[in-house]
Amino acid sequence: MNTATATINDMRHTFDYINRLTKSTGDLVIEQTATSPFIRYNKQFRTLTIIGESYMEHSRSFYHPVFVKIYDDLLTHGHAKVELNFTSFCPKTVKMIFELLGNLRHYKRLAKDVEIVWKTNSNNEMRELGISLAELFELEIEIE
Numbered sequence: 001m002n003t004a005t006a007t008i009n010d011m012r013h014t015f016d017y018i019n020r021l022t023k024s025t026g027d028l029v030i031e032q033t034a035t036s037p038f039i040r041y042n043k044q045f046r047t048l049t050i051i052g053e054s055y056m057e058h059s060r061s062f063y064h065p066v067f068v069k070i071y072d073d074l075l076t077h078g079h080a081k082v083e084l085n086f087t088s089f090c091p092k093t094v095k096m097i098f099e100l101l102g103n104l105r106h107y108k109r110l111a112k113d114v115e116i117v118w119k120t121n122s123n124n125e126m127r128e129l130g131i132s133l134a135e136l137f138e139l140e141i142e143i144e
Contacts, residue, residue, distance in 0.1 A: 028066070037086065039066055046073040047081040051119075059092040067100055071107070079113035086126065101137045108139065116141045 026043030030036070037052035048070050056062050073080040082104065084097070101116075108114045118130030118141050127143055134141035 028069070030066075036062060041066060041069050043069075045081070046070075046077060046079060047083065049083040049085070051085040053087050054089040054093040056090075056092065059090075059096045063093075063096045063100070067096075067103070071103060074107045074112045074114065079115075081115040081117070083117040083119060085119035085121070087121070087123070097133070101133060101139060105137050105139055114139075117144060118142070119144045 028039065028041040030039040032038040032052045035053070035055045037050050037054050039051075040049045041047070042049075048066065070080045070082060082100070086093070086097075089097075104114045104116060116139060118126075118133070120126040120130060120143065130141055130143045133139075134143075
């Protein structure tokens with residue numbers, strides 16, 4: 001099996017797994033591991049919360065199905081909230097953060113109500129990064 005096929009199969013498996021987790025309530029909780037952050041998606045409040053470190057080899061297959069839930073909320077209901085509280089992450093996660101923020105900027109331009117909170121736990125480097133990302137993506141990001 002080539003790498004592309006393996007990645008597609010990983011993404012399908014992750015997406016199926018997330019769909020099974022959310023089937024009953026629409027909510028999703030993924031517990032933190034040594035390489036992945038805690039994730040909570042609250043369907044009622046249309047809020048995605050990510051907390052912790054992210055050092056996964058296959059960041060795209062992990063994050064993409066979760067991000068799709070927020071994109072669906074924006075398309076269907078016109079509003080969503082994203083709370084990001086990373087303590088540290090690898091370059092592959094940075095790519096996913098860029099993809100997320102780029103897509104949120106797109107929805108904002110479509111007059112969707114997007115609230116973004118970048119939490120830093122008093123980490124000055126993360127605070128500066130949040131400010132820089134807000135400027136880079138021309139988004140209003142609340143820095144806490």
